[in-house]
Amino acid sequence: MGHLARTAVLGIDPRLVLVFELGAPVEPEDFRRAGLRVLDASHRRVVIAFADDPELAAFNERLDALQGGAPEGQKSEPYAAFFDAIDSLRTLGPDDRVTERLAQVLASGSADGMLRLDVECWHPDDRDLAADWLAALSDAVDQAGGRVADRYVHDAAGLLLARVYAPAKRVHELAELDFVARIDVLPTPALTVPQLLGTDDARLPPVEPPADGAPIVGVIDSGVRSAHPLLAGAVVTADALGTGIADGQDEHGHGTMIAALILHGRVDSAIARGLPLRPLAQIVSARVLNSENQFPEEDLWERDLADAVEWCVDQGASVINISLGDNRAVLSEARQMSAAAVIDALARRHGVTIVICTGNIGPLDYMDVSDEGAAVAYPAPLLDAAHARLIDPAPAMLALTVGGMTQAAAATGLSGRETVVRVPMGRPGWPSPFTRVGPGVGGAVKPELVELAGTLGIESGRLVDNDAELSVISAGAAVDRLLAFDVGTSFAAPLATRVATAVKARFPDFSANLVRALVLSSAEPPAFGQELEAERPSDRAEAVRRLFGYGRPSIARATESTTHRVVLVAEDQIPIDGIHIYEIPVPEAFFAAGGQRGLDVALAYSPRTRAHRLDYMASRMEFHLVRGMPLDDVARIFAQLEDEADDGENADTDVQGEAGGQELDAEPAQPTSLRQLGSRYCGMSPSTTVRSRGANQLGRVVFSQRLDRDRHTPMHLVVRNLNRWDDSTATQPYALALALWRTESHGELYAELEARLETVVEVPVEIELRP
Numbered sequence: 001m002g003h004l005a006r007t008a009v010l011g012i013d014p015r016l017v018l019v020f021e022l023g024a025p026v027e028p029e030d031f032r033r034a035g036l037r038v039l040d041a042s043h044r045r046v047v048i049a050f051a052d053d054p055e056l057a058a059f060n061e062r063l064d065a066l067q068g069g070a071p072e073g074q075k076s077e078p079y080a081a082f083f084d085a086i087d088s089l090r091t092l093g094p095d096d097r098v099t100e101r102l103a104q105v106l107a108s109g110s111a112d113g114m115l116r117l118d119v120e121c122w123h124p125d126d127r128d129l130a131a132d133w134l135a136a137l138s139d140a141v142d143q144a145g146g147r148v149a150d151r152y153v154h155d156a157a158g159l160l161l162a163r164v165y166a167p168a169k170r171v172h173e174l175a176e177l178d179f180v181a182r183i184d185v186l187p188t189p190a191l192t193v194p195q196l197l198g199t200d201d202a203r204l205p206p207v208e209p210p211a212d213g214a215p216i217v218g219v220i221d222s223g224v225r226s227a228h229p230l231l232a233g234a235v236v237t238a239d240a241l242g243t244g245i246a247d248g249q250d251e252h253g254h255g256t257m258i259a260a261l262i263l264h265g266r267v268d269s270a271i272a273r274g275l276p277l278r279p280l281a282q283i284v285s286a287r288v289l290n291s292e293n294q295f296p297e298e299d300l301w302e303r304d305l306a307d308a309v310e311w312c313v314d315q316g317a318s319v320i321n322i323s324l325g326d327n328r329a330v331l332s333e334a335r336q337m338s339a340a341a342v343i344d345a346l347a348r349r350h351g352v353t354i355v356i357c358t359g360n361i362g363p364l365d366y367m368d369v370s371d372e373g374a375a376v377a378y379p380a381p382l383l384d385a386a387h388a389r390l391i392d393p394a395p396a397m398l399a400l401t402v403g404g405m406t407q408a409a410a411a412t413g414l415s416g417r418e419t420v421v422r423v424p425m426g427r428p429g430w431p432s433p434f435t436r437v438g439p440g441v442g443g444a445v446k447p448e449l450v451e452l453a454g455t456l457g458i459e460s461g462r463l464v465d466n467d468a469e470l471s472v473i474s475a476g477a478a479v480d481r482l483l484a485f486d487v488g489t490s491f492a493a494p495l496a497t498r499v500a501t502a503v504k505a506r507f508p509d510f511s512a513n514l515v516r517a518l519v520l521s522s523a524e525p526p527a528f529g530q531e532l533e534a535e536r537p538s539d540r541a542e543a544v545r546r547l548f549g550y551g552r553p554s555i556a557r558a559t560e561s562t563t564h565r566v567v568l569v570a571e572d573q574i575p576i577d578g579i580h581i582y583e584i585p586v587p588e589a590f591f592a593a594g595g596q597r598g599l600d601v602a603l604a605y606s607p608r609t610r611a612h613r614l615d616y617m618a619s620r621m622e623f624h625l626v627r628g629m630p631l632d633d634v635a636r637i638f639a640q641l642e643d644e645a646d647d648g649e650n651a652d653t654d655v656q657g658e659a660g661g662q663e664l665d666a667e668p669a670q671p672t673s674l675r676q677l678g679s680r681y682c683g684m685s686p687s688t689t690v691r692s693r694g695a696n697q698l699g700r701v702v703f704s705q706r707l708d709r710d711r712h713t714p715m716h717l718v719v720r721n722l723n724r725w726d727d728s729t730a731t732q733p734y735a736l737a738l739a740l741w742r743t744e745s746h747g748e749l750y751a752e753l754e755a756r757l758e759t760v761v762e763v764p765v766e767i768e769l770r771p
Contacts, residue, residue: 017092024085034059094175102185120182121160133179144170149418163420186410190272208278209233215504216282218312218320221255223248223287230475238285242296251291253477260475261494268473281501284315302339309346321497323490325359329392339393341611347398348606353512354399355497357489358436359391370461375423395440397695402496404432404453404489411457414468422459431547438546444694448549451495454487499553506559514735516604520698521737522557523550550698563748565741568763573731579769580719589747590707597742598702605734618726622692624718625682628711
């Protein structure tokens with residue numbers, strides 16, 4: 001073997017890095033016991049290990065023992081399982097140094113120009129040699145027609161990093177350098193620094209007026225800069241409601257950023273496309289915050305908030321964004337908070353969709369960030385911090401509450417000088433380190449949704465909060481700059497508000513309940529979760545819900561059906577303690593083999609509420625999925641049910657499955673009175689007990705195998721309304737949005753369901769049971 005003649009060094013000699021191709025999983029500790037230093041590993045594919053001694057003495061001792069046969073009294077050779085799992089052994093090559101993400105970019109052929117790369121080199125534990133390697137890297141990048149933006153050497157941590165710009169077609173030349181350990185691609189900011197800092201209107205694409213009849217959205221905030229070119233023509237009116245606030249113009253900039261995000265979505269991406277912009281809505285702005293972005297001290301802020309909601313409704317708003325909260329009022333008890341109770345009462349009275357942010361908490365309030373390791377360690381202490389819970393009015397039950405997530409993979413790309421030293425907190429798709437966490441009152445799923453809110457950076461043990469690449473970019477209120485950037489869950493809420501607005505624009509006659517249901521049904525579950533340590537999968541699922549709710553909403557999924565995903569809706573009123581049963585049309589593609597198929601069911605309702613009652617909502621609604629049972633039998637069983645105490649003892653439990661933690665065709669334990677359904681009861685995730693604690697609910701079930709016609713049809717959705725303290729003659733309005741979906745490479749759904757139903761968006765109640 002050629003490596004035997006090489007000399008080992010105290011650090012890492014790239015010539016001594018070996019790759020083990022595995023046919024079965026092997027624990028890293030097994031390699032360590034064989035005298036190999038594990039550098040990186042992936043499941044059943046490649047383990048990269050460094051030999052501390054060029055002779056591989058310990059490894060060869062084990063190999064000799066294996067070749068010596070089974071010792072007397074033993075059935076197999078020593079270390080047989082270890083060596084049987086190894087398919088091949090080779091030196092590290094160029095393809096091993098390119099990350100999977102970069103390999104996909106290069107293979108797609110979409111990157112013909114300059115790529116932004118992070119290049120990590122092995123650290124040799126020799127300062128002079130490390131400098132030589134970085135110099136050699138710089139020479140190679142120059143010869144390839146690129147440039148090195150920054151480099152970083154940290155001897156104690158064994159880090160040797162460089163931020164590099166290089167032509168896509170020359171990346172493999174850099175991967176040939178044996179001192180390179182890893183090359184990864186980073187996203188390039190959508191805007192350039194001149195575009196971000198510019199003041200010339202000509203840098204912006206043309207902005208058209210909103211469409212006739214565009215929905216009106218209320219923005220309760222610091223006012224708006226109504227003459228801003230991204231807002232002009234879309235602001236219907238702006239008024240000041242707080243004591244001592246002179247007019248509705250934005251002196252802070254917060255409200256202007258919010259309004260532009262509602263109208264245009266991610267402003268940097270919208271500008272980068274260079275196409276004309278058409279605002280999605282019209283804006284009415286209620287200014288309740290002063291120039292310091294605070295409520296006036298002379299006012300009860302709950303009263304100002306209530307007045308602002310009433311004013312927005314009077315101006316015709318059907319959707320309202322509230323990106324503010326009281327940091328002094330942190331949810332700590334089962335009872336509802338004052339401003340949240342006001343929001344719930346007004347949302348129900350006026351039939352308006354209200355979207356609220358969770359509020360923010362500083363990472364320094366729950367952890368020590370002096371170590372760069374905090375950049376990936378923060379989710380656990382954030383979840384553990386009691387003072388990181390939601391702030392008023394985020395726990396409002398009849399509102400959609402939105403937490404923050406990050407998409408930053410690198411920092412300083414929109415700075416005057418780019419540096420590799422600054423590390424973003426979190427990775428793309430992780431929770432923002434400042435987002436507040438649920439659950440809500442009574443354990444309700446809160447937040448229900450998550451959207452982009454930016455993140456913070458860590459540089460030399462300090463937090464950085466003014467990096468544009470880590471931030472949300474939107475319209476600015478300053479007269480000398482058109483764009484601004486900031487971080488916070490304040491900017492996640494308007495992106496979710498935009499989804500609700502799109503639903504209202506597409507279906508202007510839909511109620512607030514149905515708007516909420518469609519937004520919920522569009523939520524895609526987060527990929528984040530495996531990074532959290534948990535004893536049980538259900539503990540991990542609960543932690544993810546507290547951070548992300550049901551997931552990130554999507555305009556396309558909330559407003560349109562596709563060939564492989566069909567959305568059905570229903571609106572009705574259900575009596576107290578009543579039951580509605582719907583038959584779900586099961587498409588033929590669900591009975592075909594291959595791929596996955598599933599159902600997402602969203603329920604939104606608007607019960608009466610009382611702030612000082614432990615049972616905050618007057619009634620509790622829930623839904624159940626039953627398969628393979630005639631309608632009459634389903635009706636008989638549910639008509640006999642009694643309300644069960646929600647003490648968790650008999651609750652159905654989450655079953656962790658594939659596809660981002662969604663539930664597979666599994667049978668969790670049913671509530672006691674439903675156990676007579678046996679295998680006919682189709683469990684969903686999260687469980688009925690979990691999701692029914694709130695007024696905004698989403699349940700998912702994923703089938704990884706084809707459905708059996710006798711076992712799965714007919715399929716019924718049973719909706720129950722359980723009285724807590726409501727008037728026995730009352731009826732409860734509610735809305736359902738049900739999405740049936742199939743893996744896109746398999747059978748289509750839309751044409752079949754369109755032919756089977758009178759309309760593809762509405763499904764009637766099959767039976768109603770009254771108490």
